[in-house]
Amino acid sequence: MYMVLVRTRVLPGDLLHDSYTGIAPPNTYKLGNKLFSLKVGLVEIDGKDVKLIPLAGPYIPRVNDFVIGKIIDFDAFSWDVDINSIYTAHLPAQDVFGREFSSQTHSLTSQFKVGDMLAAKIIAFDRTKDPVLTVREHGLGKIVHGEPIKLSPSKIPRLIGKKGSMAKIIETKTKTKLIIGQNGIIVVQGPSEGIVLAARAIHLIEEKAHMPSLTNMINELLTKEV
Amino acid sequence: MIDENGIRLDGRRWDELRPIRIEVGVIKNADGSAYIEFGKNKIIAAVYGPREAHPKHIALPDRAIVRCRYHMAPFSTEERKPPQPTRREIEISLVLRRAMESAIFLEEYPRSIIDVYVEVLQSDGGSRCASITAVSAALADSGISMRDLIVGCAVGKIDGQIVLDLSDYEDKEGEGDMPVAYMPNLDKIVLLQFDGIFTEEEFKKAIDLAILGNKRVYEILKKALIEKYFGTVEEK
Amino acid sequence: MSIKKSPIIENLRKMQMIELLSKERRLDGRSLTDFRPINIKVGVIQKSNGSAEVSVGNTKAVAGVKIETGTPFPDTPDQGLLVVNAEFLPFSSALIEPGPPDEDAIEVSRVVDRGIRESQMIDLKSLVIEPGKLVYCVFVDISILNMDGNIFDAAFLAAVSALLTTTFDKKIAKEDGSFEVQKCRLPTRCIPISITSITIGDAILVDPTEEEESVQDSRLTLTFNDQGFLCAGQKGGSTGISKEQLFKIVEISKAKAEELRSLVKKVIENA
Incomplete structure (x- = not known):
């Protein structure tokens, strides 16, 4: 065998x-x-x-995934959200305005405009239909500050690390907060020097995700620079 | 075209390939890309997708569709080639697309489209074989699921002999040219075209030689992908 | 070959860009008048008469020159021909759809063409074999490989570097009416340089990225000859520009053109 x-x-x-x-x-x-x-x-x-x-590949949506998306369009009843995937996701207006939503009384742009970023959860997806998002949970909704950075979706588990250890190291050493979407979009929040440094750490993960010594390399980069 | 010592015009023996160099990840914006030099061929292949199909009605409910555009730069040939696509370029786009459709796991990406673009910056003999090799490197780089890598190399007949990997001149002056693309692990031929006169025996010999050549191209392709994804250093 | 959709930039990035601009800084850390790193490689396409691959940051272009013979235009029987053609390759951006060149690609061709023609870089009069009948045609084909803003200057640098290293087989008439073929350099007289800037509010940004271009008010491409004279220009963007800002851009661009010219000179000397 x-x-x-x-x-x-x-x-x-x-x-x-x-x-x-x-x-x-x-x-x-x-x-x-x-x-x-x-x-x-x-x-x-x-x-x-x-x-x-x-080590490479597109993001395939999964129900319950936490993702970060960008509003790219809207009509009377929903927003189209780019979630860095094969399929465009939809955020129904009812999810944001509640059951009493009416396209006559509510203006979608009062909540999200084209180009806005949001943290969301995928509540439905089965490949025959586009993914549907929700923002009705704690920690979801519009992201109003920070810098968006991309990482290959297949490398997100390395960025998070075992029980979140890698993300923790980066956050502590750069004094930033990382909002990590499983779809390969990360928003880094904090002082601008910290953001620059965190971005460098994320790029290092992109390059060296296959290395077993990745944690040491990140530690070294951040210790040297701080 | 072959001298008494069995040496071809460019110094190769009958079973030798021209120099090949592959670099993965050369186009920043693309989801996957690769550059290949195969003899004097210089070719870039790049992949976008799988992504949403536009217009939507061209999408299929159960699998991805593949679009391929093979194009030659106006300065790629001896005489300037007008930029509009020729019939030859359109046919090559088609045979490349079929070859890659046999390797890509299309069912994994329903309702989507995969765009594959090939630009020949400098052309030489065997450009479609070099192209499919670059395309498969670009697809692997994009992380699209593939049953196997694809490699390509041509065989041909010059001075009555079956030889590996024709140069431009050998292709023009020789008696036959046979581009072959191959999936090495699955042992399947995915692109085959030929022109010229071959006996049955010559044909069989040509296919065997093409597979042998393709296995060598495969080693070079593997090395290029490993270099991009794992660096050159062996680690434990 | 192209139809390009415009990118949707994250509002977070836009806000940050505007905030940084007030401190005269940019998202990638550059000062307002800095170019991104420029890389020029000549002689990359052996089958062409001259070629160059140029990257300006992530924007990448390759130009190839082909010299062929043809008939002159009736109104310029004593001049060779210059044809400039730019193509946005479909893999240069996720936003490009393959198709015939759209207005943006044609604008790049025309702006590069005017810069080369009006600076009189090429001595077209010396490219005549038989007046009115047979002349040399200089084809400059530019392919954009990767797009990240400032296509104009990358395309222009590629075209100029390719032309400066162009050689061709020149037919020289002998007394008995036959021709002798001699390998010659393409006769060039100067190194024109184009500089593209955009304005965002009061700020002037040289060598904009795609992100920056997406929020631009005005764009201006200016071409200078060796003496620092303006020889071609093109305004882009759908907002007006003040005279003061315009003059300021001319001043900045003129100095930048000097910088880039010495860079090109260095590359050509070492080629």
Whole structure:
């Protein structure tokens, strides 16, 4: 039997397992009992299961994901929100104005204008329809200050780190607050020198996400600069 | 075109490739991109998407559609080529698109469109094979799910002999040209065109040689992707 | 080949940009009159007569020159031809849709063309083989590879650098009526430089990024010859500009053109 080793760097088409019996895990596919990679990524082994961590790829919406979006359009009943994904999300006006919403009495631009950024949660998505957002929860809604920065959506887990450890390091050392959307959009809030430094740390994660020593590198960058 | 020692005009033997260089991630704005030098070919491929299809009615409910535009810069050829696309460019766009449709996991991205653009900055023999190799590097760079990478290289017949990877001159003066693109892990041919006269035996030999050449291109492509994503240093 | 949609910039970025401008600073840390890093590589396309790849920050352009023979225009029988063509490649921006060149790409072609023509950079009179019948045509094709604002200056630098390194096989008539072919440099007389600035309120920003262009009031592209004389200009943007601001831009641009010219000279000397 052939099985790929942990932390193997894989490319699309690489054989991961030659007698895999389960359902193909995300980012892989099966042909007979052979399991192949669909992405550039790193292999992790979870028990006897193969897990593929991709290093690139678009953001695919999932229900309950926390995302940061940008208003790109609106009509009488909803806003179109760019969530850095394949599909444009929609925020229904009722979600913001409540049940008594009427397109006659409420003006959508009184709440969100084109170009505004918001933190939201995906409440519905199944690939046959565009994702639907809500802002009716604590911590959601318009983001009124800070700097938006992009990171490959597949690298967001590295930015967050184990139990949020990486994000914590960056926030503490740069005296900023990170609002991290799972869709690869981050808003950094705080003093402008801190924002510049946090942005550099995020760019370093973009470049070196595959390195096991990433935490040390970030620590080093931030300690040197502070 | 082949001397008594078996050496071709540019100094290669029958089974040698021209020099190849691949660089991944050359177009900042694109979701994935790659540059390839294959002999004198200099080609950029870049991918946008999967993204929302415009106009919406061209989208399919169960999978992504792929659009491909292969285009040659006016200064890419010996004589200036007017910028409007020619029939040749439109046909190459089509065969490239079919080749990549066999590798991309289209079902993963319903109702979307994947735009693939290829710009030939300098052309030489085998530009469609170099293009598909660059396209597959760009697709892998974009993180679009792919069953396998695709590599391309041509074979041909010159002075009655089957040889690997024709140069521009060998293509023009030779007896036959056969571009082949190949998925190395799945062992499948995804692009095949040829012109010229081949016996059945020559044809089989040509395909075998093309696969051999493609496996070498594959090693170069893998190296380029690993360099972009993992750096050059081996780490544990 | 292009139709370009305009970008939607986050209001957060816009606010920050405006706030920084009041302190004479920009989002990428530059001062108002700084160019982004410029990189020029010549001789990148061996099949062309002259070529250059230029990046200005993230904006990237490649220009290739082809010299062919053709018939002159009836009104200029004693002059060679100059044709400048710019294309926004569809992969240069997520906002571009493939198609025939739109007005923006054509504007770039025309502005670059005028800068080169009016500065009399190329001695077109020396490009005649037989007056009225056969002349050399100089084709300058510019492809925009990646867009991040100030397409004009990237395209212009690429075109000028390509022309300065152009060589071609010149037919020289012999006494017996036959021709001798000689490899020649394209005869050039100066190094024209274009400088593009935008205004946002009272601020003048040289070498704008796409983000900055999206909130511009006016845009101005000025071309200078070696003597520092203005030889072509184009205003863009849909807001008016005051005389004072205009003169200020001329002053700034003239100094910037000097800087860029010495950069181009250095590249050509080392080529």
